[in-house]
Every structure is written in structure tokens, then in C-alpha cells.
Amino acid sequence: MIKLFRQLKPYWLPITAILLLVFLQSMGDLYLPTLMSDIVDKGIVQGDRSYIWQIGGFMLLVAGGGAICSIVASFLSARVSVGFGQRIRSRVFNHVENFTLTEFDKLGTASLITRTTNDITQVQTVLTMMLRMMVGAPMMMIGGLIMAVSEDAKLSLIFVVVVPVLVLAIASVGMRGLPLFKAIQVKLDKLNLVLREHLVGIRVIRSFNRTEHENRRFTAANRDLTDTAIKVNKIMALLMPMMMFVMNFSMIAILYFGGIRIGNGNLQVGSLMAFIQYAMQIMFSLVMVSMMFVLIPRASASAIRINEVLDMVPEITDPEVKVSGLNESETDLTEAVESDQPLRGYVEFKEVSFSYPGAEQPAISDITFSARPGEVTAIIGGTGSGKSTMLSLIPRFYDVVGGQVLVDGVDVREMTQEELRAKIGYVPQKAVLFTGTVTENIKYGKEDATDEEVRHAAEVAQALDFVSKMKDGFDSEIAQGGGNVSGGQKQRLSIARALVRKPEIYLFDDSFSALDFKTDAKLRAALKGETTESTVLIVAQRVSTVMDADRIIVLDEGRIAGIGNHRELLANSEVYREIVSSQLSEEEIA
Structure with missing residues (x-):
């Protein structure tokens, strides 16, 4: 005392x-x-x-x-x-x-x-x-x-x-x-x-x-x-x-x-x-x-x-000396950017491994891939394969046990948490809304967003229709925990919150699971025009959500079982074929 x-x-x-x-x-x-x-x-x-x-x-x-x-x-x-x-x-x-x-x-x-x-x-x-x-x-x-x-x-x-x-x-x-x-x-x-x-x-x-x-x-x-x-x-x-x-x-x-x-x-x-x-x-x-x-x-x-x-000292702390720009050891990003422009939104995993405290087995092991601006990288796999864990390492919710996670050519451990997370628009697996109006919840992603930006983000997230039908529109109150909106509506408002930020990197952690197929397709189509200059990483369970992605990473028991587009993986990855066959008919696969 x-x-x-x-x-x-x-x-x-x-x-x-x-x-x-x-x-x-x-x-x-x-x-x-x-x-x-x-x-x-x-x-x-x-x-x-x-x-x-x-x-x-x-x-x-x-x-x-x-x-x-x-x-x-x-x-x-x-x-x-x-x-x-x-x-x-x-x-x-x-x-x-x-x-x-x-x-x-x-x-x-x-x-x-x-x-x-x-x-x-x-x-x-x-x-x-x-x-x-x-x-x-x-x-x-x-x-x-x-x-x-x-x-x-x-x-x-x-x-x-x-x-x-x-x-x-x-x-x-x-x-x-x-x-x-x-x-x-x-x-x-x-x-x-x-x-x-x-x-x-x-x-x-x-x-x-x-x-x-x-x-x-x-x-x-x-x-x-x-x-x-x-x-x-x-x-x-x-x-x-x-x-x-x-x-x-x-x-x-x-x-x-x-x-x-x-x-x-x-x-x-x-x-x-x-x-x-x-x-x-x-x-x-x-x-x-x-x-x-x-x-x-x-x-x-x-x-x-x-x-x-x-x-209690947090395990994740900011570095003593803030590092900006590229490390000398990371200048060999030959496939990342072929121009002289500075990297913006480039994400790379290098032999990354991670284990939760007290776990007997690592959650993910030897993960290596890169995600470029203007591309959609999807991550799919069975339950417990490490999909959400991978996404959590990018904003440093956890720190890697082995290997490196790089953002714009810099190890995330050498960036301040504020600097790193300012580059990211994150939509969690479980949609979280706060007490307040619809506008306040969307502006949570960007405090100084204009009403036009808020409306545009809601429109892209396919939330404009149901928000307009609410009693007070964008000024309608959201109950504690979003109790007065459905699961799909919560997900769309969470996506709008990330979109209004216009970040370099979008992280969607199974954020389309509560949407019907029609809304899912419309939302992904609208996202393409909105994220042309940003890197998009999507974790999903549904094949229909990821099959149009530029790059699909298939995880199996914490390891990469295949990387490629939909057709390449159908030809080369047995794990991916099993996932696809369990969800789509033969006509849809063809």
C-alpha cells in the first residue's frame, strides 16, 4: 500500500x-x-x-x-x-x-x-x-x-x-x-x-x-x-x-x-x-x-x-529507437516493388513460427509468403489451422517466436505500435460495436472523417440500405455490444469502420461469415474498387469468398499446404481440393 x-x-x-x-x-x-x-x-x-x-x-x-x-x-x-x-x-x-x-x-x-x-x-x-x-x-x-x-x-x-x-x-x-x-x-x-x-x-x-x-x-x-x-x-x-x-x-x-x-x-x-x-x-x-x-x-x-x-510488464513494447524506412538487411525485396517508390502496404512473412503460452504444439510453423499492394491475399484452412493467429501477428497482438513479420520492409518489432497500427484497417472475427450512434461507430476508425466519408464507407460495406431504414439513420443509437442490430449488420458496420480509415493494409478475419452469398459477393466487388492501392488479407471459411483472390494460402495444422490462385491450387493442393469439394458441387468447381 x-x-x-x-x-x-x-x-x-x-x-x-x-x-x-x-x-x-x-x-x-x-x-x-x-x-x-x-x-x-x-x-x-x-x-x-x-x-x-x-x-x-x-x-x-x-x-x-x-x-x-x-x-x-x-x-x-x-x-x-x-x-x-x-x-x-x-x-x-x-x-x-x-x-x-x-x-x-x-x-x-x-x-x-x-x-x-x-x-x-x-x-x-x-x-x-x-x-x-x-x-x-x-x-x-x-x-x-x-x-x-x-x-x-x-x-x-x-x-x-x-x-x-x-x-x-x-x-x-x-x-x-x-x-x-x-x-x-x-x-x-x-x-x-x-x-x-x-x-x-x-x-x-x-x-x-x-x-x-x-x-x-x-x-x-x-x-x-x-x-x-x-x-x-x-x-x-x-x-x-x-x-x-x-x-x-x-x-x-x-x-x-x-x-x-x-x-x-x-x-x-x-x-x-x-x-x-x-x-x-x-x-x-x-x-x-x-x-x-x-x-x-x-x-x-x-x-x-x-x-x-x-x-506487470507487457510482453510487447515499442523499440527504444524508432526505425523508419527500410532496413539495410531487407533491401532484397526483389518481387515487392520494382519502382523507386517507397514501400506502402507490403507485408511479408519470413519463416514465421508462433506458439501460445503453455501450448504443447506451435500454432503456426515456418510460414513464408508476401502480400503486395493492389492484391487480395486469402487464407483458408480447417478449424484450428492457425488462420486468425497469422493475422494477429501483423498488428502485433502477439509477437513471433521465430522468424520475421515485415511491413513496408521493416520488422514490426522495430516499429512503434501506434505507427504500425496506423497502417492497418482491422476487422475482427467477432464484430465489436460500441455504445453510441452509427456515425460514431464508423468514425471510430477515423475520428476526423467527414459525413461524406462515413456514408461512402457504409455504402461500400453494404450497410447503407439498413442504416437508412433505421429510425434516425446514421444518428441511430447502437445498443451496448450492438444488441439492436443483427450479426450481419454488425459485421458490415465493422467493415465500414475499417474502410473509412483508408489504410495501407486491410485485415479481414473471417469478417464475411454472417453475410449471405449475395451480400458477400456485392461487398467483395465493391471492395475491389476501394482497395486498389492497398494490401488486402482475408481469412475465410467459405471457398466462394476466396476463390477470386489473387493469391490463396492454404493452411493445414499450422503449416502452409499450398499457395496459388484457385485453379492452381485445385491442380496442386490436395488439402484445398478437399475444402472445395466439401463446399461446392462439381458444376461449381468446373
């Missing part, structure tokens, strides 16, 4: 003010019992009313000043803790944005959401209390002990027994509670995971009548979290009775021994009253510390989880 609190440096001025205000409030609270003692011993006992009014008025001023200090300190501590929480949330969010898919797989989406919300809130709450209590409580305890000793040193020996007992009780309860608080946060992750899966997959759950099964999953996760929370609260609930027990017996001891000392003439009544007030302040400060020990273990567990995110 101390590591996180280093983010408080920008707030040093208000924190200094809080410490000063808490100090002044504590001094005022410690001074009041002494004034009360003077009123009793010098005013009431001696019958001096003017002294009573004088000291009483001064007590009101001290109490009023302490109240003002308390209010201002509370306001500032709230401002600091909220600002701190905002700062940490932003830092975590920005850091997570740099994660590769590998880091997301390690932590999990549900856990990242919990860490960014609940865990940071826990630390923020504790910070608010620490600024008030963790500073004020020690001041009150130390100051109370000093003032109590000044009233009667011998009677203060009671604290030699009481304080260690209280400290031991607080420490023992805190040590037992910390592991359980860590477990609570992990089980909260599990609950969020089950809930998120239920909400995202509600259609599948209902279609298979698995509602009761999901209810049981949620109930089990909820009960697990509840049982742990009850267990830790039972432990923490012991703290307050223990504190009150010790405090009450301390009061009995103070009154008993104090009465004896008054009887012997060693202590005045007003001094005993002041001593009792100081004893209460000391005990109350320990109660405040015990309250902190209820919250600190959970906040500490949360801080560990937040630091785990912040300390």
Missing part, C-alpha cells in the same frame, strides 16, 4: 494542511480536560463564578476552533482521497491498455474490472480514514498519556497494563483477518466472472434452458463469498467487545485508585475528572486504531492486487 501512496506527491500541500489542522484539533481536545479541571478545582470548589464564566467561555472558543479544524480537515481529506482514487484508476486503465492479449489471458477480464473498481475504492476509503484517524489517533494517545502523567504520575501506571493488552488484541485480530480479506477479493473476482458470463451469454443460456444451472453457479459463488465475509466479520466483531471490556475495567481501576488518592489528599476532584477524560481519549484513540485495523487488511489485499497489475 505504501507503494501506491507514492502517487500522493501532487497532493502534498493539502496533506500538509490536513496534518496541521488535525494537530490543532488534537491540541484543542487535549486542552479541554485541563480547563474543566480548573473550573472544578478553582471555580466550583472556591465558588468563583466569574472564573467559571471566563474559563467556560474560553472552552467554547477552543471547542469551536477544534470543530472548524475538524470540518476543514474532513473536507480536504475527502478531496485528496477522491483525487488519489481517480489518479490510480487512470493509471491502471492506461497501463492495461498497453497489455497484450497474453496479459489479459493471465489476469482475466472480470478480475481487471474488480481491481479497477472495488479494489481501488477499498484503498481510497482507507486513505480517507488514515488522513483523519491514523494521524489524529497517535497524537491523541501520546498527548493524552503526557497530560495524564502531568495530572497524576502514579495513577498513570494503569496504562502500563491496559495499553499493551489493547495493542495485543488489535494485532491478533488483524493478523487473523488479513488472509480472509485477500480471499474475499479473489472470490469477488469469481462472482464477477460468473455474473459477466451470465449477462453476456443470456441468449445461449435461455436457448438451452440452462437458467437453473446458471442460478446454481451464481448461488455457489455468492455463498462462497458470503461465508468468507461472515467468517471475517465474526473475527472483527470480537474486537469491539474486547475494547469495551478493557475500557470499562480501566475506568473501574481509575475510579477505585483515584478515590483512594483523593481520600489521602494526593489528588483533587477536578484532576481526577481530567484524568478520566484523558483516559477516555487514550482509549478512544486505540478504538480508532482498531477500526483502521478492520479496514487496513482488506485495503492491503486490494493494494497488492492493484500493484500486481501495475507491475
